[in-house]
Amino acid sequence: MKAAPKDDSPSSLKVYLRLLTYVLPYWGVFAVSIIGFVLFASSQPMLAHMLKLFLDGLQHPEGAMLLGVSVILGVPILIVLIALYQGIGSFLGNYYLAKVARGVVHDLRCALFDNLLLLPNRYFDNNNSGHLISRITYNVTMVTGAATDAIKVVIREGLSVIFLFGYLLYMNWKLTMVLLVIMPFIGVMVSSASKKFRKQSKKIQDAMGDVTHVASETIQGYRVVRSFGGEAYEQKRFHAASADNMDRSLRMTRTQAIYTPMLQLVIYIGMAFLMYLVLYMRGDASAGDLVAYITAAGLLPKPIRQLSEVSATIQKGLAAADSIFAQLDEPVEVDKGTVEKERLTGELEVRNLNFQYPGTDKAVLADINFSAKPGQMIALVGRSGSGKSTLANLIPRFYHHESGQILLDGVDVEDYKLRNLRRHIALVTQQTTLFNDTVANNIAYGDLADAPREDIEKAVEAAYAKEFVDKLPKGLDTEVGENGVLLSGGQRQRLAIARALLKDSPVLVLDEATSALDTESERHIQAALDRVMKGRTTLVIAHRLSTIEKADLILVMDQGQIVERGTHAELLALNGYYARLHAMGLDENAPFDHA
Structure with missing residues (x-):
């Protein structure tokens, strides 16, 4: 309404x-x-x-x-x-x-x-x-x-x-x-x-926005619409929005x-x-x-x-x-930072971090503390809604934390110039975004647009994407369609990882980065990630055991708090939250027993 x-x-x-x-x-x-x-x-x-x-x-x-x-x-x-x-x-x-x-x-x-x-x-x-x-x-x-x-x-x-x-x-x-x-x-x-x-x-104009909204949602989600028989529902939604727009226009014409x-x-x-x-x-x-x-x-x-x-x-x-x-007139993204650095080592420290989304009362993160040395891998596990992705989003400053500190190389992320901060962080998420352009332009995107061709090819190879890219009609110069619709989920994910590899940032954030991959693709990616994580601080949010077993530190999160921390072996020995999650195959919807 x-x-x-x-x-x-x-x-x-x-x-x-x-x-x-x-x-x-x-x-x-x-x-x-x-x-x-x-x-x-x-x-x-x-x-x-x-x-x-x-x-x-x-x-x-x-x-x-x-x-x-x-x-x-x-x-x-x-x-x-x-x-x-x-x-x-x-x-x-x-x-x-x-x-x-x-x-x-x-x-x-x-x-x-x-x-x-x-x-x-x-x-x-x-x-x-x-x-x-x-x-x-x-x-x-x-x-x-x-x-x-x-x-x-x-x-x-x-x-x-x-x-x-x-x-x-x-x-x-x-x-x-x-x-x-x-x-x-x-x-x-x-x-x-x-x-x-x-x-x-x-x-x-509001009614016209509704028409555009329903149409764009249906177009973007056409596979879900068709596979779940949603045609009649979407038809009803669109017809209602269009009729509302027509009625309002007629009222104005009558006046x-x-x-x-x-x-x-x-x-x-x-x-x-x-x-x-x-x-x-x-x-x-x-x-x-x-x-x-x-x-x-x-x-x-x-x-x-x-x-x-x-x-x-x-x-x-x-x-x-x-x-x-x-x-x-909406206030733009706040950037009061003054620090610019050419290269970071990737040392990450989070101190007493608390966070709640603007306009809400509920704390999403409470008293988070951990540190990672350059080259270390930190894994975040926990149920859906436990705050893992929010924590990952605070590092590149997609949201601003009001309380506590997130330090990169000893400098609070709030003190870096926004563009400079994000240049040092590579992000790969579960929802891969590809543009209606060539494979090469999707990998060498934005700040990476001037990257040499051989560097793009190395990134493709390191992400184990060369095998399918070479089979495409024009190789790296093949158009991938809107949001990479002409590629499989695993192929799109590998291109997103190739983009992160080409960026060569000291900090790597992998938010469910391997969830869209089949076992064979994941094996290839895991080998590539093992290679690229050397010398980089990596924050991994994952549900698959194979992704996090090798982590230097695993943080188990529940309701915005870190409830357990340690290595895979240490956490299994504790026989607590992590052990129960592990027994269920790290199912994010698994209930935690607080007894």
Whole structure:
């Protein structure tokens, strides 16, 4: 169930002013578009005035001159000149504003993506991927509407209203004041509709995030969906999310469909009253004056109507901008570290470490103490939820510990510069992540992108992946598909280990790294790991006996605490937690007997 939208969202003006800061880099292009719209808008009263000249010429054809020639030639020439003038203005306004808008959307999209790369882990824990993707795609498109169509209409039609109104004041200011009487009514209607549009837009965007979320989950987990017969369930989920999105969109359309004709009715009532007054108070005005005035007044409803209709587009854009700025305002991953080291020995010490996830009261780790000399292997065992992976995640600072210390080469991990710290730690997890790229680019990823080809080949060989890589159509240059879908689980895991080997870090964290492997693959990997762990501090989280029997120190964890420690033989002799786990084949779900 969704939380009700908050009422403390920033004001429309505040959000729009912030959006305009993204326009500043394009101020020159924006100025050209404004000039274009000024030209276009100023051509509106010209058309009305041309009718005055035309009618005056009809009434007094003899000797009537226009543009230095007779009215017969002058009027057609003037029509063509006005059309040309208006066309130039329209092109400059539309093209250059579109250029600004596309630039703003590109900048916003890149800012969102760049920001995602800097956000802390907890942000991804609390936000589903569907809503994050929807924000970068759908919400930014809504901002495009506010930044192109809306701004175009606001500037072009707004200027048209100003020029037409100015012309009406010039022609007959007393009559024109009558039009001002209906302006407060228009203002109230636009304001109330705008609030409704913005509220509805937020709901539409949330619903769109749900559609993206369900679709991306189903696509990513299609094997589970098919093997467990989840097609009907996922179909029902997607149809419900899509129907909800459709209903919310229709509600907004209904509001708009009622609001526009009501506003038009108010404008035309004012126009009808104005017509009555023109006919009633004709005075000594010429037919040309009256026709020009009526024509100019008749041109007003269209831009006013378009200005009223654009409110929905603007509010969609502002609602989208709200969610975009909310993400951009999220505090990025904290990095107050100052220490940078070229190479570490890998000495690891954990002192009095306590940890709980932000926003929760339950301690996940309590009073953890242990140390590892360079080249030593520390194994963490225990039931699921005992805190093993959390401990491993604190070393590369995926989360921040508030109490206690984690020292690498005698320096607290919090004091290292984040990028430098992570350069010294290689991580291999149970959930292998491969990108839709070649085998070579997946191994030499990120900081490793410039690694020599022979180093990549050595890493492949050391991870016992050469055997299957050589059989691939293009060897190292074979595309592996999205998340390595074209490879088996064991093959993907071996490539992830090859990536860690190529990194050649002094600290190696293996979180269930061999769980996806068959016995044959694990035998190969174990041999490779024995080789790479020499001279490296290795932290292993594993359930397979063969992985941890050779550990220098085994830490048995339960409910966030270390309940036993020692070597494999020492722990078996204790006949406690570890011995019971060992008897069950290190099954993580095995109950501990606290008696």
